[in-house]
Amino acid sequence: MESNYKNESVIENGWFREINTSWDGFSINLKVEEILVQQKSEFQDILIFKSKSFGNVLVLNGIIQCTERDEFTYQEMITHLPMNLHPEPRRVLVVGGGDGGVIREVLKYKSVTEVVLCEIDQMVIDVCKEHLPSMADCLTDPRVTIHTADGAEYVRNNPNQFDVIITDAPDPDGVAADLFKKKYYQELHTCLTEKGLICCQGETVFLDLPVIKEITASCKEIFPSVGYALGNTPTYISGVMGYLLGSKQQNLDFSKPVRRLSDEDLDTMKLRYYTSDVHTTAFNLPNYVRTALKDVVDSCR
């Protein structure tokens, strides 16, 4: 499969520069101490480097996917938002996310009996096991099943299987393009159990609002309840990541988690970003986002 991204990210004078034509003229740079992996898989360019101040960094097709220092912000939000909107999540599917970070968070719930990871690129799993162990170590947990396969295809072939499905995809201009289409949301809907929820990487509101509007509208054609939340991840361009949620339940109030986590829970689960108040807050969008999405997103007030 040929990736068709047009990024020109480079390492120059000891700095990694993230460049993407979708956010032309705006770039995050990280100082590089050592390049650990630089190779081309069947699906994408894979780069892992040791940075000066953010630990090891995974880059796919030129775009930062995670850094050891701030990955917790993203993994916690994309996981604990949907998990705390389901009364008892038992079987969870993670599409993409071969780094293992989301799985690590999912496994914190005692109700979970099985987590399936469906990652298309075995090489991502392999290099993360070696260089991002704080995320990927959990992949050996007995509750985890790994399929190296196309996520959309897996979802299509496994109807009525999962309580929560998390799509931890890169941006929609490369290998993951199919994971942002209406057809995929339809298949996710079929793959869920009765009270099931999805949560997907939802792009960055300041730069991608027209795309986000399109994606959320597609999702709303399939799911009776659609929510959109925001959280801060410093090394994602513009500093804010969106999370798109869909539920099979009518009139779900996304801002109300079904269980509140006490300070003791937060400690036990080692949560550094997510709290029950952060959950509620995440659905209150800045006015420019709220007005753009209010016709298609139920959680917009």
Next chain:
Amino acid sequence: MESNYKNESVIENGWFREINTSWDGFSINLKVEEILVQQKSEFQDILIFKSKSFGNVLVLNGIIQCTERDEFTYQEMITHLPMNLHPEPRRVLVVGGGDGGVIREVLKYKSVTEVVLCEIDQMVIDVCKEHLPSMADCLTDPRVTIHTADGAEYVRNNPNQFDVIITDAPDPDGVAADLFKKKYYQELHTCLTEKGLICCQGETVFLDLPVIKEITASCKEIFPSVGYALGNTPTYISGVMGYLLGSKQQNLDFSKPVRRLSDEDLDTMKLRYYTSDVHTTAFNLPNYVRTALKDVVDSCR
């Protein structure tokens, strides 16, 4: 006055690179189309350039202060948070903020009879009038008085004068160092009227948490009620800016604005970021921030 910053921000191959020793190895880059101003005032290096995708950009001592495209996020939060915690703000002081952006927001309140701008650097005011008119045009409003003077000194000499004081300062490692000290908070306290409030630029939680803890602790020694809020500004490093609030009122609930803005109000006031819900939720901090600040910040739950 000699500025003592150690930034090495540069324009190289058509890109502006922001570099600061406080957040070593992490940098925001903006593509430059044209340099409009590059000069040294009595107090600092001043750079204004036209960027490829963020409009004109003001840089002081190598650090991005505002861009035309995303300045609204910052100006709205630093202004409307304190303004909506005061029952009837009439006289408002803005310390720093020679670009005029905060003044523009303050003038949106009909109750306001006078806004005083106290900016130490006349050159900042002059270049902003020329190159950032969407912010600086308001400085000719009849309700505005401009003092080109040291903010700390002005505050010291004007006790019991202002209902709201907004300190729109650069980071504490240059000309603005005095504006982050306990002595300054003491003087602000004296300068306020009975139910007065302050709101200050509060640094970036992901990178400056130890400094923020120190600053908020100093503030708490002076003000009976202290709040700390967050908002997203894409071109500030890490994407999130903090706002430190102090009130002379005991037990003020910062998360409850004294007036709620309707959709019509938001339209009339041309607010693109701030809403009353955004106000409330801005004080809900990610767990790592909440646990670091909860002993000194009253608004931390």
